[in-house]
Amino acid sequence: MVDFNWPDNARCAVMLTCDFDAESLWYSEDASAHRKPSILSQGAYGPKRGIYKLLDVFRDFEIPASFYVPGSTVENHTAAIEAVLKEGHEVGHHGHMHVWIDPEDPAKEIEEMDQGLAALKRCVGVVPKGYRAPAATSSDRTIQLVHDRGFLYNSGMLDDYVPYRHKLEDGTDGPIELPFHWQLDDSALSLYIIQEQSTILTNDHIFQVWKEEFDALYEWGGLVNFTLHPQISGRPARNMLLRRIVSYMREQQDVWFATGTQIAEAFAAGMAHPAK
């Protein structure tokens, strides 16, 4: 028995999202990275090769995806974002320099938010409806700020497996939340950071982790919120993995593949709601 009703009696919703950090991911890890081209080259793979490999997959399976794009990425790799838009995918907000939100530095949080908005508008004419913070960071002001900037939805909390609506401090309605979990994040399973001696897993292992999570959410009627990165799932072996898990999900019946905006709009319209 499902916990949540989805449009057209779907059993569950699948949301394929891509955090398009490019080089900015590495600034967050190492402040001196801008002078280390080999470190940056890990992120540069994204706009150079990875993004097009991801677009190939989504096109082959005819699935609309949601790309959360830092302002620095759209400024430095505008053509890549234009390619994303040209194929009809959603473009959302993902900070400007991928700076992790720090509750002690509210000015920086606002700066990142507003620079990112400005860059998306200026470079590709996008006013984003969805916001995802870098590395799932947040402050006690984030949800209010997301609301104030007019976003329809946020995707950065881990306290549910179905969408819900945030309440603001004054008790009024805030943005819709599309929660995620690390278990469906390719960086948690496959980002290699040399200083941390990450364990490199097989595709079989990661496929199994993802299949188990999908199968459980399919049974519970939940939101399957994948977080991908062009610099990870656009690499050779991992791109094959992405095809494999998407193919598996495609074969199941009554799965709704949608962008974040489509899901949030269905929720806002009362077409996606708790079963009881």
Add this chain to the structure above:
Amino acid sequence: MVDFNWPDNARCAVMLTCDFDAESLWYSEDASAHRKPSILSQGAYGPKRGIYKLLDVFRDFEIPASFYVPGSTVENHTAAIEAVLKEGHEVGHHGHMHVWIDPEDPAKEIEEMDQGLAALKRCVGVVPKGYRAPAATSSDRTIQLVHDRGFLYNSGMLDDYVPYRHKLEDGTDGPIELPFHWQLDDSALSLYIIQEQSTILTNDHIFQVWKEEFDALYEWGGLVNFTLHPQISGRPARNMLLRRIVSYMREQQDVWFATGTQIAEAFAAGMAHPAK
């Protein structure tokens, strides 16, 4: 040949315990977590969703469980603890704010102990018989304190695989110990902490680890002391895993499923004792 005799000639005892840390687990990891709602949301999943998924499992298999609950959890999520009690499970003590015990700060240890006791009494009327310290921490005063506060048993040592009775410094009897090991702890196998690049394992892997430990303890006649967390084993894939391992254990013959209190009382009554 077994090392230990259990009631009704059981081959071994299985104790399903849940450390219901909720948000407090994350305060222990990051002192600024109270201003980071996305960090806290990992713990908030427990009282919001996870606990009910665990209760579903225990109800379906008709197994009584033991919940060790910090005072802050019972204060902030009283309804969840009431649901636990309503289904007949045991509620024990697990600190107040999940502060790790520090031998250099005895006042804090006592404060955590007494605030936790007061909260359990005030919010749900429980006087707990079992104590488990946060993250298996301890000081050289802990066992005496557990004794002084009148607990029947402690569950936080790793020096045995069957129950035993602590000796106090003056040579007299202290509380009964129900020892555990990380191998049967879902946080050791499945808690994802982004800063530590934890390896995300498959259900097959974790099932196998748990099955191997159960099988060995079944052969030795030991205590199978599982430590679960609503925010971990209440998540989609891991909840399926819990069903799978409980189902496996249920299929074995002569397994005694009991709460910590039931086991400690059997030990105290001489109905659970070393074989020789």
Add this chain to the structure above:
Amino acid sequence: MVDFNWPDNARCAVMLTCDFDAESLWYSEDASAHRKPSILSQGAYGPKRGIYKLLDVFRDFEIPASFYVPGSTVENHTAAIEAVLKEGHEVGHHGHMHVWIDPEDPAKEIEEMDQGLAALKRCVGVVPKGYRAPAATSSDRTIQLVHDRGFLYNSGMLDDYVPYRHKLEDGTDGPIELPFHWQLDDSALSLYIIQEQSTILTNDHIFQVWKEEFDALYEWGGLVNFTLHPQISGRPARNMLLRRIVSYMREQQDVWFATGTQIAEAFAAGMAHPAK
């Protein structure tokens, strides 16, 4: 084609060693551990339960083993070492308080060496022939010191897969080396340290790692030098694993199971030597 000739035309030699650190392993990890009984209880499992489970395995398979014992272990758990000796196993030296050797502190290195020697002599009358440093640490004085104290062999280097003889700084012969590698160390594969979020592996995984190393050394004619710990391989699941790998090696033809002293003596006598 093998690289090394072993007595009786054996294909390879297997040396089962146990570092009997007990509580002292945890002092090395955390200087305040002496006031944290739950931390220490991980090590206390060794002399209380683990050692007897290891002895059961060696007895069942009729294999002589080598136990490297810190002075503090023999002082605090004399009965356990007596049990080891009673079954005919070798007892060697493993420091006194398991202090990691620091090249900057030569006085401490000598103190650990001499206190350990004194404790072994005083408590169980043993003058050890083999030395293994805690955690494979060393200084530029260690080999000379091992020589000066009259040891037949050292087991702490990783630069070969067959025995060899150390040269001292003055060019004369030093002790024989029985090299090891982490791949055959149960602590590298199965010691859980909560602060480090170690990955808990399955028995199948560890068995496979060990089988692969054994198979390769069997083909090359090398020394299979297992490092076990009572607090690890004496635990339930891991003890089954130990039985499984020993059983596998037992089934192979022409494997020489021997203690460190037996191997070093064969080397000294010219009965174990490079093939060319």
Add this chain to the structure above:
Amino acid sequence: MVDFNWPDNARCAVMLTCDFDAESLWYSEDASAHRKPSILSQGAYGPKRGIYKLLDVFRDFEIPASFYVPGSTVENHTAAIEAVLKEGHEVGHHGHMHVWIDPEDPAKEIEEMDQGLAALKRCVGVVPKGYRAPAATSSDRTIQLVHDRGFLYNSGMLDDYVPYRHKLEDGTDGPIELPFHWQLDDSALSLYIIQEQSTILTNDHIFQVWKEEFDALYEWGGLVNFTLHPQISGRPARNMLLRRIVSYMREQQDVWFATGTQIAEAFAAGMAHPAK
């Protein structure tokens, strides 16, 4: 459909490279390692045993390999490098003391470069055509320096899966890049560092990771750039793994096994180039 054209219509190119760090790898990890012979012995395995085991594999499969050798290795282990050269393999540059490049210390970067060049020339008469920085480190001056010293190619970037040519700051052509990725690096999968509690993987696991990457690059027509270390892939089990993956690749059709120099020269000559 392939992205890149290789000589003789090969589907992909395979480049087996060895970073011959020997003891110098451990100086990078621990500045006091020169006084810790057991730490150094991990690296000493390379020139003593590992290198000959690697040469055995390359000889058996008749594959030319590329060895990137720090100046300190060729000074301290000249015979090992002579053995490499005698079998017709390429010898390239890998720093002098394996010092990680630091953008804040340009003098050190130049010193490491020039000392390494001098040592290769003096000890074995080699003027290297390829450069690989220690641990894939770099500064914003590295590519210019590699160009100024007359190298044909660099192998240290991760932003592509096929060769490309660097552009210098003045817009002119720089060295050819032969990019790599950690997924094909034996140190990322199998270097054990005790302080970091690395997870020890099975050969099956690592074989699968490597096979998946090879298969994907075979399909895409990419460069399969393996990074091996004599102290890792020259050890017993891992040497069997190397034979297994090389054997697998050998069985595939139309695979071009070549040294870095051969691949870079084909690129320079226009015989290896993007398909469109």
